[in-house]
Amino acid sequence: MIKVGITCGDINGIGPEIVIKSIKQAKSDFKFYLIGPKNIFLTQISKIKLDDFSKFEFVDTGKATASIGAPSQNSGKSALNAISETIKLWDEKVIDVIVTAPISKEAIQRAGSKFPGHTEMFANRFRTNDFAMMFLSKFMFASLVTIHTPINKVSRILSRELLEKKLAIVKASLKQDFKKLGPTLAVLGLNPHAGESGLFGSEEREIITPILKKLNSKRETFYGPFSTDGFFGQKSHKKYDCVVGMYHDQILTPFKLLNFNEGVNFTAGLPLIRTSPDHGTAFGLAGKNLANPKSMIEAIKYAAKIYKNRSSNL
DSSP states (O other), rough: EEEEEOOOOOTTTHHHHHHHHHHHHTTTTEEEEEEEEEHHHHHHHHHHHOOOGGGGEEEEEEOOOOOOTTHHHHHHHHHHHHHHHHHHHHTTTOEEEEEEEEEEEEEHHHHOOOOSSSHHHHHHHOOOOOEEEEEEEESSSEESSSSSSHHHHHHHHHHHHHHHHHHHHHHHHHHHHHHSSSOOEEEEOOOHHHHHHTTOOOOOOOIIHHHHHHSSSSSOEEEEEEOOHHHHTTGGGSSEEEEEEEEEHHHHHHHHHHHHTOEEEEESSSSSSSEEEESOOTTTTTTOOOHHHHHHHHHHHHHHHHHHHHTTOO
8 A cells, every 4th residue: 555645735726625525536555644724625525525535634734714715824824834744754764655636836936935836845855966858658757857937047057067957867867767678858948949950049059969979879768859840739748758958938838738637746866756737726726615626636656666666676
């Protein structure tokens, strides 16, 4: 039985709702630890009419009051407390994997977080920059070189060292976590038309292409750099095990078009296994009992799959 720590997310959004809906549909080979304000979870349990309490235990982080539909300092504090408690439970080997419900970046900033999101928080636990944000679905695996970086800073941050590190992490994850023994990775360019031989930018010629040649010196694994529009327009993502983009919307836009209700976010490269649904807090849906739990259900399944694959390597 796999022990899953699952956080409340932002209590003013759909997080608690999709957590309870997912548990209601989950198979019996999971044991869940509901991490967050117990009173918030109990409210959702009552609404969703979850009668079987044998699947889960509460890890109460303190009573909280929800203000449904908008981020707040209070909801940010509850989210941060849940994440902190989840890391402790993993450290103490109470749980095997972590699945996080969506948080509001605005709310956690109001509550004093120095991190922009989950990925950076969990990486900080290991004091490392050796991680990558990956996106998982049956239609496409993808990853990012830069994460929550403003567009006007991406070209300044992008370097040969950063690209090489991220590509190595993603390749290793594909082999270890998903049993793809000879993975193929498509790498997108940064500029329009992948730079058009330097006419529209030099990053492809000066950074991306040299690194791909270096990494392919023994075996061809990395392909590109590809022009993003043509790559997805021709559905070339189907030919590769993973697509790596240089910045957030370059990957997230096509990924969510393909997988909005079923995509999963995964933090690759860490000893800790953490997944989450690839959507936000959906404040506009909160409190209406209309939220779709499919992405959360997939996040639970992928966390279990990764755990089993890693365990088989021991």
